[in-house]
Structures are given as C-alpha cells and as structure tokens.
Amino acid sequence: MASTQRWPEWGWALLQLLLIASFSQAEELVCRQTEDPENPQLSKDGDIILGGIFSFHSSWKNRQDSYKYKPLLNFREFQCAQAMIFAIEEINNSTDLLPGISLGYKMYDTCGSVARSVRAALALANGNEAVSAPSEEQCTKPAQVQAIIGETSSSPCMAIATVIGPFYIPVISHFATCACLSDKTKYPSFLRTIPSDYYQSRALAQLVKHFGWTWVGAIRTNDDYGNNGMATFTETAQQLGICLEYSVSFFRTDPPDKIRKIIDIIKASNSKVIVAFLSYLDMDVLIHGLSKHKLTGYQWVGSESWIFDSQTAETDRHHILDGAIGLSMPKAHVSGMREFILNVKPLNSSGHEIFTELWETLFSCKFKQSESSTGNERECTGHEDLTGEKNGFTDMSLMPIFNNVYKAVYAVAHALHSILGCNQTCQYKVWVFILTNMILLQILQHIKTINFKTKEGDEVYFNKNGDPAAKYEIINWQPTENGIVDFVTVGLYEASLPADKQLKLQNNSLVWAQNSKQVPVSVCSEKCPPGTRKVLQKGKPVCCYDCIRCAEGEISNTTDSITCVRCQPEFWSNERRDACVKKEAEFLSYEEIMGVLLIAASLFGTFMTVGVAVIFFRHRKSPIVRANNSELSFLLLFSLTLCFLCSLTFIGRPSDWSCMLRHTAFGITFVLCISCVLGKTMVVLMAFRATLPGSNVMKWFGPVQQRLSVLAFTLIQVVICILWLSISPPFPFKNFKQFKDKIILECALGSALGFWAVLGYIGLLAILCFILAFLARKLPDNFNEAKFITFSMLIFCAVWITFIPAYVSSPGKFSVAVEIFAILASSFGLLICTFIPKCYIILLKPEKNTKKNMMGKAMPKSL
Missing domain, CATH: 1.20.1070.10 (Rhodopsin 7-helix transmembrane proteins)
Incomplete structure (x- = not known):
C-alpha cells in the first residue's frame, strides 16, 4: 500500500513532454511553442512575479479535447487564489516588507489534471512567448517567476517539484500533505505550510487506539496522498495493536463498479469504524455511492482533507458521516481576508474571464455576452449582492487553508527582503538580482531558514524537510436540530510534545455515529479479562483471538494479556486466576x-x-x-x-x-x-x-x-x-x-x-x-x-x-x-x-x- 501499483499520472505527463521536446529538437533548435500556449487565468504585472497553480475547475461534464463544454467551477480553489492575491496586495501596500517593490502574479488553472499542472509549471518557469532566433542560439531566457504557490494535491506537487527542481524555483504548497514530499533528495525545492501526513497518519492511529478500536476498515484515495498516508497509518496501527479488516482504494474517475465493490466490502465486514484517507473530491464521490445504499451507523475517522469541509457535510444528506471524527488544521483568522475573498468585483475590472463564470455560477444568471447563454436564464447585471448568499463560496470554514496560502506568500516575501537587504535602494537591487540565475537558489536557501510571525501572531518556519510544525485540532461532526453539521473542536494533537502528551481529548463532549453518546465498539474479539490469555485464531490477524483460561498456578492481572505468569513457589493462583495468593501451609497441627x-x-x-x-x-x-x-x-x-x-x-x-x-x-x-x-x-x-x-x-x-x-x-x-x-x-x-x-x-x-x-x-x-x-x-x-x-x-x-x-x-x-x-x-x-x-x-x-x-x-x- 506504500504507493499505487499503476503508472503515476504525472509520469505520463513527463513522458509526453519529453516526446514533444524530442520532436521539436529534431526539426530545429529554436525556442518554439509546439502547442497552444498556456495562458494564466489570473495575472498582474509587478517587479517580481509569483506563480500560482490551482484547480479552478475540478472536473468536466464531458471532457473532450475541444473543451466545448464548460467544466465545473471549484469554489475552494478560487478562494485560495483570492487569498494569494490578498497577501500580495497587503505586501505591496506595506512599508516594512519589500518597500518600493511591487509583487505580481500569474495563476494557472490545472482542472485537476497532473499533466496540466506540469505544463503550467513549465509555463511559469520558461514563459509562453514565441522566440524567433537563429538555430545556434539556445533558450537561455531567465525564469518568469521567483516562486510557485500550489498545487493543492500531492500527486501534482510531486510532478511539479520533479520538473521544477533542477531550476531551484521554490514550490510552496498549502495543502499537499504526502510524506513522500519531505524527501529532499527527490524534491529539493519543495516546501509547504501544512504538516506532513507522516504526523497526521500517526495521529490518526493514536486516535483510533485511544478509543479502543482495534478492528477497523480503511479507504484511501488511489494516489500519492492516499497511498502514502495510509501506508504510514497502517505501519503505526500495527505497532499499536490495531488491525485492518480491509484496505481498499479508489479514484474519483474510477468506474461506478469500483465504488459498488467497496460498498459491498463495507456491508460484508463486521468492523464498525472506517478510516477514510481521502481527498474531499473522492469523499464526495464515495458519499454519493453510500447514500444510495443508506449505509449509516459506521464511525468515520477522517483526514484533514475532508473532515472540516462544509461542502462534504452538505453532500451528506443522509447523515452517513454524523459523529465523524478526525484531524484538521487549527482554526485561523486573518483580518481583512474574508472581505477581500468575497469582493470579486475588482476581477471584472481587470478583464479576467473567470469572473464571468464565477458570477454566473454564484447567482445562476447569464451575461449577455456569454456564449452559453440560452436566453431562458436571468440576466446578470454584475451588481448582485453577495451579502445574503449562502453557498460554498461564502463559506469561510476553510480559512486554515487560506491562511496557509497567506503564509506561503509571506515566506517568499521575507526571503526576498532578506536577500535584497531592502532599504532606499531596494528597487534598484531587484533589477540587478533578477537578471542573474543565482537569484532562485538564493531565494530557496533563504526560505528554508526564515522564521517570522504573521500579523496574527502565527510563527512561520520550515524544518530541514521543508515542513512546518505539526499541530492539529480534533474535529467532531455534531448534527444540530436544523440538520446542519457543527464542526466541534474536541481535542488537540501536537507532535512536538512527548508521546504521552501529544493527544488531548475532551471525551465528554463527543457525539458518535447515529447521534450516540456511547463510544462505538469495533473489535474482532472481545477483550480477554484478567485470568485469561490471548491465543491467536489460525489464519486471522493478531486482533482476532480466543481467550484461554490461565493454567493452575498461573495468573494474568491485565486485560488482553498475551501470557500467563507463573506464581512464586510460595503462592498459588486464585479461582479467577487474576492474583497470586499465599499457599496454605499444611502441617499436623494441634487444633485439627x-x-x-x-x-x-x-x-x-x-x-x-x-x-x-x-x-x-x-x-x-x-x-x-x-x-x-x-x-x-x-x-x-x-x-x-x-x-x-x-x-x-x-x-x-x-x-x-x-x-x-x-x-x-x-x-x-x-x-x-x-x-x-x-x-x-x-x-x-x-x-x-x-x-x-x-x-x-x-x-x-x-x-x-x-x-x-x-x-x-x-x-x-x-x-x-x-x-x-x-x-x-x-x-x-x-x-x-x-x-x-x-x-x-x-x-x-x-x-x-x-x-x-x-x-x-x-x-x-x-x-x-x-x-x-x-x-x-x-x-x-x-x-x-x-x-x-x-x-x-x-x-x-x-x-x-x-x-x-x-x-x-x-x-x-x-x-x-x-x-x-x-x-x-x-x-x-x-x-x-x-x-x-x-x-x-x-x-x-x-x-x-x-x-x-x-x-x-x-x-x-x-x-
């Protein structure tokens, strides 16, 4: 389970790009775009340009090469892009950080495709302009951006970091959590503002152990995020005495038969706890399949990708996930960000086409110039008010993710500020350094060593693997009377503390599956009481066992003991075999x-x-x-x-x-x-x-x-x-x-x-x-x-x-x-x-x- 058995999607993308490059070189040694150029969805000029890679569209209704049909807009990714713009604008208006320098941005839409993520990364690194040059001239144009913010998922980040790594362009992700990305020998330029799944997986295993669940099922996304995360969880679970009754994987693009098989496995199992290491997009697909069969009564344990996602909660209309518990990033607040994200009208004045699509999606209307307008829909004026709207875009429950984007932008800004030694001559120095290829390596090295606090007091720094400190809130899904799920914080996990103090829980405030107050029981075999020992059942995992009474003269005084201890010669086991009692001394006495x-x-x-x-x-x-x-x-x-x-x-x-x-x-x-x-x-x-x-x-x-x-x-x-x-x-x-x-x-x-x-x-x-x-x-x-x-x-x-x-x-x-x-x-x-x-x-x-x-x-x- 450590990695997917299929060829990684980003591997096909790299192979495709290498083939294109080889054909291009066979024709002529000229920098020429062989396909339609990749154009950013959002951009703004500046002295220094930062790149952004987001999946503004997560899937297509009918995916064809012509892209004739409009894909589905992903509000979460658009909010992340807005958070990045907010941080850039805040830095540009600051007199303390990079004074006299303006930051710009170029943001690309990958539509959830690893191949498009690689193309966008190359476009940010090399530019899209056609270059007419003599055949003997090499393509030596400096990189277009000084750092890249994104992508959201782990597999695209692996592909991007592999391609961009040789250029030393820092890639800072706000939500890619795969532990594999901590390998600096493979991904030397990758950093992130969210903890590695190495800590999350171990925390989930400790959480499962805390409630005594030793017999659980596991479902994971069939990509690097899910496979690597579940591999670490499985390894830690085995160390803690937890067994997996089943471990299955799927991807959101898999055929419906794959989902149906997973549902059949869940039905046939006797474990009542399911650990779901899924992306929020895959969780939505799974919820849709579970809803058809009304599979309620299971206790779900979730990763941070979906556990605090309000859209996933809205999708769960049959209350399948009620009582779910899992890990999320600590709650965050950045003053002014919410208002900025919701204020999308400035994008219209900048001429960005994505504004039109966003506005039409938010208000279910059509602009006159829209090609998809049928004439039967309400016409958009562009002055509609978002204040009273309640939808995925106005929901700010994902502020921790936006805060990660915010911290990533500031990390780059602080690194640039340190390199340029900004004072009155800062604006001049930027043009000197921007023309050298060493600037990228310097930025990467400075980002790795920064340590600063945001205006909200959050400390930002990276360890030797490019990861931040691991700290999670434990979230519990508690349904309210009006049917809305309330994400209640019931505990905290902090990896930097000693092992016995890392997990802190408030058990009295927990709500379980089917709105129960009793902790669910999910074991293959009931606990062996004192006086017995465990004997494994042949051909089954170690969590399945029989309880055998200790022999005479032996005891076990703990629950689930694997051995019975022989009493000292002067002692003997009592009737319950859970304590050694002093033997009766027998001799011919005067009293008998x-x-x-x-x-x-x-x-x-x-x-x-x-x-x-x-x-x-x-x-x-x-x-x-x-x-x-x-x-x-x-x-x-x-x-x-x-x-x-x-x-x-x-x-x-x-x-x-x-x-x-x-x-x-x-x-x-x-x-x-x-x-x-x-x-x-x-x-x-x-x-x-x-x-x-x-x-x-x-x-x-x-x-x-x-x-x-x-x-x-x-x-x-x-x-x-x-x-x-x-x-x-x-x-x-x-x-x-x-x-x-x-x-x-x-x-x-x-x-x-x-x-x-x-x-x-x-x-x-x-x-x-x-x-x-x-x-x-x-x-x-x-x-x-x-x-x-x-x-x-x-x-x-x-x-x-x-x-x-x-x-x-x-x-x-x-x-x-x-x-x-x-x-x-x-x-x-x-x-x-x-x-x-x-x-x-x-x-x-x-x-x-x-x-x-x-x-x-x-x-x-x-x-």
Missing part, C-alpha cells in the same frame, strides 16, 4: 481433629503406662512382679512412657528443635524399650537353660549384666543419633512439589543414611528379640513371658514393616500421622502384651498371685 485424636491417644497411652507402673509399684513385692524381673519391668514402663510422649513432638509446626528432637527421641526411646524387652527375653531363656546339670550360665545374666546390656544397646543408638545430628541433622522444609496449591511444612531428613540407620538398628533389635522370644515360647506358662513378648514383637515388626510403604505413599501431614500411628501402635502392642496380663492377675485374680502358683512344677531351681 486428627491432631487432637493423636494427642489423646498419646496421652491415654502415657497415663495407661503410668497406671501400670503404679500398680506394679504397689505390688512390687508380689510374686508375679518379682518373678518378672521387676527392675527391667519398671525401666520398660519408663521407656514406654517416653515412647508415648515422643509422638507429641511430631505434632505442630516444624521447627529446628522439633525436627531434630522427634526422630532422635523416637529412636533412642524405642531402642531403650526394645533393649529392656530383649533383656527380659534373654533372662527367661537363659534361666531355663541354666537348669541343665553343671550349667553356670546365669552368672553372665545377673542384674548388673542386664543393666549393662540395656545401657550398651541404647548407647549405640545414641552414638548413631549424635553422628546424624553432627553431620546432617533434620531441618524444617517447605515442600512445594507434593501439592500444587499447598505448602507442606515437614522435616527434611538431612542425612537419609542417618535416618535409615536409626530405623535399621531398631529393626535389628526387634528381630533379635522376636527370635529369642520365639525360641522360649514353649517354656512353662506360669512363669514364661516369652509368648507375650513374641506377640508384642510380632505386632511391633508388623507395624513397622507396613509403616514404610504407608509413610512413603501418604501425602503431606498424613505421612506424619502414619509415623505417629506406628509409634503409638507399637507402644500399645508392647504395653498390652507385656503388662496387661499381669495387671489382670494382680487386680482381678489375686489368688493366682502366689509363689506356689508362680513356681509350679516347671519352675527352675535356680530361680
């Missing part, structure tokens, strides 16, 4: 039911053990207590009490001391417990073995030896625990992996070898005790504890064998509960199997608690 039940079981076991100890202590002299090695029994009850209590260290939030205490206390107390049981088992087994003749084995299993054995077995576990705590002790650990939405507070083992060494040692003693008890199971029942010890060890081993898979597979706090359950179950097993039968006899069967009953027939004599 499971913790309370385990505490109750632990305390119950403790009290039960203490109760048994009390019973044994009160009946310590009874045969059953004495017969079962009371000293080891009390030590066993003490160790069981510690086993029940050590389970409490597993409950509650893990800390450094609790993590180190829980496993070491558990390991040492259980070894102490099993050592006591092992001692009792060995005593029982050895006691019956000692009954054999000549056996003195019991001397190795007396009370001292029993105490030492228990101490030795326990010290081994103590050493293991000390090494474990010294090398790599257990520590509090936050487990983020086991549960996604929870933090498991647990005790890391530190050294796994130390943990399994503690458990392995306990298991080794338990197996040894089980084996010994199993060997003594058939000894006499009255004295023998071996059966109960076997049962208790069987329970102990079964509990801890099943503990390992249960512990590994249990999640979170349940693994701690499994470990506590194993401790309590094995402790209860030892307590019940070892002491409950004795308590039963002591309390409920005292008749059996006698020495005779305990001795029985199988009692070893050594006892």
Whole structure:
C-alpha cells in the first residue's frame, strides 16, 4: 500500500513532454511553442512575479479535447487564489516588507489534471512567448517567476517539484500533505505550510487506539496522498495493536463498479469504524455511492482533507458521516481576508474571464455576452449582492487553508527582503538580482531558514524537510436540530510534545455515529479479562483471538494479556486466576481433629503406662512382679512412657528443635524399650537353660549384666543419633512439589543414611528379640513371658514393616500421622502384651498371685 501499483499520472505527463521536446529538437533548435500556449487565468504585472497553480475547475461534464463544454467551477480553489492575491496586495501596500517593490502574479488553472499542472509549471518557469532566433542560439531566457504557490494535491506537487527542481524555483504548497514530499533528495525545492501526513497518519492511529478500536476498515484515495498516508497509518496501527479488516482504494474517475465493490466490502465486514484517507473530491464521490445504499451507523475517522469541509457535510444528506471524527488544521483568522475573498468585483475590472463564470455560477444568471447563454436564464447585471448568499463560496470554514496560502506568500516575501537587504535602494537591487540565475537558489536557501510571525501572531518556519510544525485540532461532526453539521473542536494533537502528551481529548463532549453518546465498539474479539490469555485464531490477524483460561498456578492481572505468569513457589493462583495468593501451609497441627485424636491417644497411652507402673509399684513385692524381673519391668514402663510422649513432638509446626528432637527421641526411646524387652527375653531363656546339670550360665545374666546390656544397646543408638545430628541433622522444609496449591511444612531428613540407620538398628533389635522370644515360647506358662513378648514383637515388626510403604505413599501431614500411628501402635502392642496380663492377675485374680502358683512344677531351681 506504500504507493499505487499503476503508472503515476504525472509520469505520463513527463513522458509526453519529453516526446514533444524530442520532436521539436529534431526539426530545429529554436525556442518554439509546439502547442497552444498556456495562458494564466489570473495575472498582474509587478517587479517580481509569483506563480500560482490551482484547480479552478475540478472536473468536466464531458471532457473532450475541444473543451466545448464548460467544466465545473471549484469554489475552494478560487478562494485560495483570492487569498494569494490578498497577501500580495497587503505586501505591496506595506512599508516594512519589500518597500518600493511591487509583487505580481500569474495563476494557472490545472482542472485537476497532473499533466496540466506540469505544463503550467513549465509555463511559469520558461514563459509562453514565441522566440524567433537563429538555430545556434539556445533558450537561455531567465525564469518568469521567483516562486510557485500550489498545487493543492500531492500527486501534482510531486510532478511539479520533479520538473521544477533542477531550476531551484521554490514550490510552496498549502495543502499537499504526502510524506513522500519531505524527501529532499527527490524534491529539493519543495516546501509547504501544512504538516506532513507522516504526523497526521500517526495521529490518526493514536486516535483510533485511544478509543479502543482495534478492528477497523480503511479507504484511501488511489494516489500519492492516499497511498502514502495510509501506508504510514497502517505501519503505526500495527505497532499499536490495531488491525485492518480491509484496505481498499479508489479514484474519483474510477468506474461506478469500483465504488459498488467497496460498498459491498463495507456491508460484508463486521468492523464498525472506517478510516477514510481521502481527498474531499473522492469523499464526495464515495458519499454519493453510500447514500444510495443508506449505509449509516459506521464511525468515520477522517483526514484533514475532508473532515472540516462544509461542502462534504452538505453532500451528506443522509447523515452517513454524523459523529465523524478526525484531524484538521487549527482554526485561523486573518483580518481583512474574508472581505477581500468575497469582493470579486475588482476581477471584472481587470478583464479576467473567470469572473464571468464565477458570477454566473454564484447567482445562476447569464451575461449577455456569454456564449452559453440560452436566453431562458436571468440576466446578470454584475451588481448582485453577495451579502445574503449562502453557498460554498461564502463559506469561510476553510480559512486554515487560506491562511496557509497567506503564509506561503509571506515566506517568499521575507526571503526576498532578506536577500535584497531592502532599504532606499531596494528597487534598484531587484533589477540587478533578477537578471542573474543565482537569484532562485538564493531565494530557496533563504526560505528554508526564515522564521517570522504573521500579523496574527502565527510563527512561520520550515524544518530541514521543508515542513512546518505539526499541530492539529480534533474535529467532531455534531448534527444540530436544523440538520446542519457543527464542526466541534474536541481535542488537540501536537507532535512536538512527548508521546504521552501529544493527544488531548475532551471525551465528554463527543457525539458518535447515529447521534450516540456511547463510544462505538469495533473489535474482532472481545477483550480477554484478567485470568485469561490471548491465543491467536489460525489464519486471522493478531486482533482476532480466543481467550484461554490461565493454567493452575498461573495468573494474568491485565486485560488482553498475551501470557500467563507463573506464581512464586510460595503462592498459588486464585479461582479467577487474576492474583497470586499465599499457599496454605499444611502441617499436623494441634487444633485439627486428627491432631487432637493423636494427642489423646498419646496421652491415654502415657497415663495407661503410668497406671501400670503404679500398680506394679504397689505390688512390687508380689510374686508375679518379682518373678518378672521387676527392675527391667519398671525401666520398660519408663521407656514406654517416653515412647508415648515422643509422638507429641511430631505434632505442630516444624521447627529446628522439633525436627531434630522427634526422630532422635523416637529412636533412642524405642531402642531403650526394645533393649529392656530383649533383656527380659534373654533372662527367661537363659534361666531355663541354666537348669541343665553343671550349667553356670546365669552368672553372665545377673542384674548388673542386664543393666549393662540395656545401657550398651541404647548407647549405640545414641552414638548413631549424635553422628546424624553432627553431620546432617533434620531441618524444617517447605515442600512445594507434593501439592500444587499447598505448602507442606515437614522435616527434611538431612542425612537419609542417618535416618535409615536409626530405623535399621531398631529393626535389628526387634528381630533379635522376636527370635529369642520365639525360641522360649514353649517354656512353662506360669512363669514364661516369652509368648507375650513374641506377640508384642510380632505386632511391633508388623507395624513397622507396613509403616514404610504407608509413610512413603501418604501425602503431606498424613505421612506424619502414619509415623505417629506406628509409634503409638507399637507402644500399645508392647504395653498390652507385656503388662496387661499381669495387671489382670494382680487386680482381678489375686489368688493366682502366689509363689506356689508362680513356681509350679516347671519352675527352675535356680530361680
């Protein structure tokens, strides 16, 4: 879209002129006009002549080479010409600027044709006079004008600047906005008093973005103005995340089928916003086609070419453009200009034929001498009053454009004033400089460096690209009760400000399509709310997407997020996936039911053990207590009490001391417990073995030896625990992996070898005790504890064998509960199997608690 695909119209014009020049040189080397000379429509003599190129006629009713039919008069262009004349007359009457020098003008009508624009430019540069000269004389006549004001459109300006560039004649346009004209390598002599479309296109993209429109259509004029402007808009729109559903172009001379296809595209689209980068002439053609189909309800965004044009508003009789918004040049006022533009009678006295046509068009009458007069129309007197007339000519809404013409003329005048160093000798100096070819280059260089203020206070200067400062008003079309459109200024865009301050809008005063107060919505896909991310739809632009909910543990807290962000390890996504919340810390606490039940079981076991100890202590002299090695029994009850209590260290939030205490206390107390049981088992087994003749084995299993054995077995576990705590002790650990939405507070083992060494040692003693008890199971029942010890060890081993898979597979706090359950179950097993039968006899069967009953027939004599 950067440029039109067809051969530029001005390119054909240049080719035509080159062919004419080649044929002319083939015949004779004489400056001779090969066609009818181009004559200016408006002219006035002066010491220095300024050229003007305007499209007084925009199109023809029937365009033929004979121009038999009169073309349509363009009021806007005629007003621009009047503005140029006003500025020249004001300078001529000034005593401060170019005193003693009169400025003249020659203005040509191009009829909207690029080819005629080139011919007019060449006529201004070389003159139209026929020169009869010898063949050896070259055409070296100085240029006729010192600067050219115009043209209005970009494509003609490109052609003019290309042709005139080698002559260094300044070309200053008041309305050509194509950014391509800022290229000084191609157009070194071109300047303008209107900002480049580079800024306007970017401003339009920011305006569209401001209202959240990401899915828009685009229509452009198929020339350099529209193609280059839309290319910049598209590039900026893509950077801002705006997509074009369609982008079409046309030219006002295209056949009606082209307009019909564009209308069909608009109907088939689902975007509600249309960006129109069109000239006002093309907009009039498009409005005519849209009116036939009554395509209302679309929000139009327009370029400065048509957005503040009252004639375009009058053409829109079906209110298709109501609520349109766009950029326009800032409002301007030049004192005296309005009255001068409307006062066209002096043109009649100057003998300009265009006055007749203008007057007949304004008052719908005919002069007697008019060739087109049919006799049925009212006769013009030339004294009709314009005061009460309301038409395109009396409308001064385009004063900013006229002001641009005014500033262009003054820029040339200031440059001439600077070159000539005007004082009393100014009039003399002009004749010296006008005869040299260097004057044009000097004027161009001085124009580029001028900086002055008009009488209204407007600052005029050009940057290195020949462009003025970019400043726009934002215009909103607001229909009034009488059906007339009111162009309301609702904001301002100033390119020289920082990016975040360039666009200023008054949203509360805006009116939208169909007189709505609500901002229209034009998106391909609705905005993705927080908690979701955008996923592009296959084969569609980036503005078309689906909204996918963020995965667990990920969030998006902004609208239209393209990614979801994973929460920090200690946080998790909430239900809406739009915020990270702190994970729940899970551990076996004292407050929850499971913790309370385990505490109750632990305390119950403790009290039960203490109760048994009390019973044994009160009946310590009874045969059953004495017969079962009371000293080891009390030590066993003490160790069981510690086993029940050590389970409490597993409950509650893990800390450094609790993590180190829980496993070491558990390991040492259980070894102490099993050592006591092992001692009792060995005593029982050895006691019956000692009954054999000549056996003195019991001397190795007396009370001292029993105490030492228990101490030795326990010290081994103590050493293991000390090494474990010294090398790599257990520590509090936050487990983020086991549960996604929870933090498991647990005790890391530190050294796994130390943990399994503690458990392995306990298991080794338990197996040894089980084996010994199993060997003594058939000894006499009255004295023998071996059966109960076997049962208790069987329970102990079964509990801890099943503990390992249960512990590994249990999640979170349940693994701690499994470990506590194993401790309590094995402790209860030892307590019940070892002491409950004795308590039963002591309390409920005292008749059996006698020495005779305990001795029985199988009692070893050594006892």
